[in-house]
Amino acid sequence: MDILGTYWLYKLPNVSYEQTLKSCQEHQFYGVMPAHSSFYYPIKYGYGEVYLRMAAFLGEHIHTNYTVTDFDWKNRVVNNEYQAECIINTLPWQELSNAFPQEIKNEIKNLLYTSVDVDYYDEDYNHHTQMTYFADETLPYHRIIYRKEFIQSEDVRGYWTEANSKIGCKKGKLSYTNKYAYPINTINKPASAEKVKLWAEKQKILSIGRWGDWQYHNSDVVMQQGIDLAKKLLK
Template sequence: MIYDYLIIGGGISGVSMARLLQLSGVESICLLEAGSEAGGLCRTRRIGPHVLDTGGGHFLCTKFPEVQNFIFRHLPRTEFNVFQRVSRIVIDGCEVDFPLESNLWQLPSSLCAEYLISVVQNGEARGLPPPDHFESWIRWKLGDLIAERYMLPYNRKIWGVPASEMDIDWLHKIPRIDVRRIVEACLNREFGREYMPSHAEFYYPASGGFQQVFDAIAKPVDKFVLTDCPVTTIERENPGGVLCVNGRFRARTIINTAPWPTLIRSPIFNEEARQAIGRLRHTQLVVSLHEDAYETDTHWLYEPDEQLPRHRSFFIHNFAPRSAANGIFRETNLQRWQAGQGEIHAEINPFAYPVPSRGWAASVMTVLNHLRPFGVHGLGRWGQWQYFNADVCIWEAMHLADELGHPQWRAGMQSQSSPILSV
């Protein structure tokens, strides 16, 4: 049998792609998942009375109306709670609301003055050209003090690489700093939520964890999924264009959502593509569950202090009220992880974040440009090697469906007068 489409990887990118193809009328699909169950980084576990998203923090907040509509057509809006985001940064012994630069007024007066002087002297405000070095760029954007006490240590913790090895081409989404508004916020001692740069509001499933979103999208395409099928090789079977995976599965088109390093031995790669894959870097993440009483209304906390192994803490009950009131999960780069710190469960994610190291974009394009003429496409966080959240993964799948000549998913969505599936 020759499938029209073979999808590698059963995370949110893979199942969304399968669902979009299905809504477009395609039925010749095979999705191969390496693990015993699909879900990828969107899996949730019930650990005693706690709900734990084992791939780290996931929340539904998107600027793409089509993505929101797609999700709500599978899991109705009524199955979600909606929250006004409360996230904070621990800095100089204080907890300050995100974004830090707009809430400096929450610091003691002397500290506030120090930070404010630093921010208003940033290179962007002075009209200086942006640097091409990560550390210099952060200083140019936010000033030296925020760079030294927050952004640089936090990024060292999350990525696990020196600033000198990181690129800046992924930083364009950081909005321009409005110095006047920052000064006004300090003078008025308030910051309007309407100026929150992104994700001021988010949805989270009313029961269970974020996997509820994944499961709702995945259920209609379950018949296409084969689990316990790790892919190790892709090759061209003949000059006619038929592709073969693991010497067993044949397809006309392959969509890969798995990390490229897991496929590096594939005969389909030339030496240039293999070398490009070898230059790609990623982080491994430990998500650990802890029990500790808390009264804060914070949803999650950024922790740049390099004396602490973790970089973020999530207060589960504050966004999953059916979970126990004392549950906290923490994200820690595996390089910094220290077991035996009171965790009641720890989950290691071998592939968590693609690192935007110098030259990453050129390396990814080398791989994708080599494969595209053969009918092999990369999709999602790993296929495109970018730190995409779940909503962007779905958005990219929509674009790829259109590119492959299957825009009918829109009509398939519109033909549904009610949500496709409720779980």
């Protein structure tokens, strides 16, 4: 706990018990709005629909399941195959930094993260909660997410659990380990992330997103970042 910072607390809503009760009774928000008070997700199909449509539009110009094994940052060459005047990075810096200057690699070591195990269960349920959190160390998960409560489709069913990879059990019909799940808000993180970001910009490597910024951005915020950056580069 001693290494954790408090700078991220502005994202939490500031509400009293009375305001929480009133919000439940009247179905509207009371209190001080947090940083993430509005969202950009599509009303239908789920948040991944935007990316599916972009991929369909780009066609052969988008490559998926492509692993970066070699990155020449001085010449901006990826896998000795693609070279660019400018690279936009959303990957965790650890996946690119083998040849970075030692000073920058030392800063990247300060950028910590957690890993999460996701297990999908093809089972139905009888309530209307989008997700439930469990503050119980005896359980092999800390959250359950119910698919049909936020994906409008008749054939959607089941739910998935999430757990810190240190305690995950991998018992679902499908199991997946997300190595880079959440950035950890340590005291040194803001300074180290900024140093890496500024150094990369000098090399014409621009970074955005959860891992480019090393901040807890969700996909809607990242999408807006991408749009804003594209407009800036096209000027």
